[in-house]
Amino acid sequence: MLQFLWRRRISTLSSLLSQQYLDSRAVFMYLYNDLPSVAVITQLNGGDAFSMLKELENWNIQRAWQHSHVDADTKELCFNITLLKLFDKRMIEIGPNYVELLYSPQHQAWAKQLLEQLAALQQPAAEMPIALAQPVTVLGFARRFQEN
Numbered sequence: 001m002l003q004f005l006w007r008r009r010i011s012t013l014s015s016l017l018s019q020q021y022l023d024s025r026a027v028f029m030y031l032y033n034d035l036p037s038v039a040v041i042t043q044l045n046g047g048d049a050f051s052m053l054k055e056l057e058n059w060n061i062q063r064a065w066q067h068s069h070v071d072a073d074t075k076e077l078c079f080n081i082t083l084l085k086l087f088d089k090r091m092i093e094i095g096p097n098y099v100e101l102l103y104s105p106q107h108q109a110w111a112k113q114l115l116e117q118l119a120a121l122q123q124p125a126a127e128m129p130i131a132l133a134q135p136v137t138v139l140g141f142a143r144r145f146q147e148n
Helices: 003-009 022-033 044-059 105-121
Strands: 036-040 062-069 076-086 088-092 097-105
Touching: 022 076, 022 088, 022 097, 036 105, 044 062, 044 076, 044 097, 044 105, 062 097, 097 105
Parallel strands: none
Antiparallel strands: 036 097, 062 076, 076 088, 088 097
């Protein structure tokens, strides 16, 4: 069974796309032809996490993709999903209230260290704005963050 999984190729790009522009796990598999290990941290402000990750991983970022929208009330450009491609088979997905690390198994220590640094940004659910406290539906590996 696993032999077929490792030989699997993406024949159409439609499997990479989700409602939020890109599905990070599908992009990881497309770029590196490997299944990622995934670590998720929730209950944090995505903007603060993006600023921190830009400082920590600035030299390591190869490419960034972003899905943005204009907020009708504030007339500002807001991001939904930011996907950062790093060197050495690593990626970071930043959402409005979560950060997801995708990496190959040899980068387990890197992921643990980064999660510990991001934990400083976590907020209790009562302090988060109502819009960010709602569960985010993700295509691919569907999950509800409040259940984790």
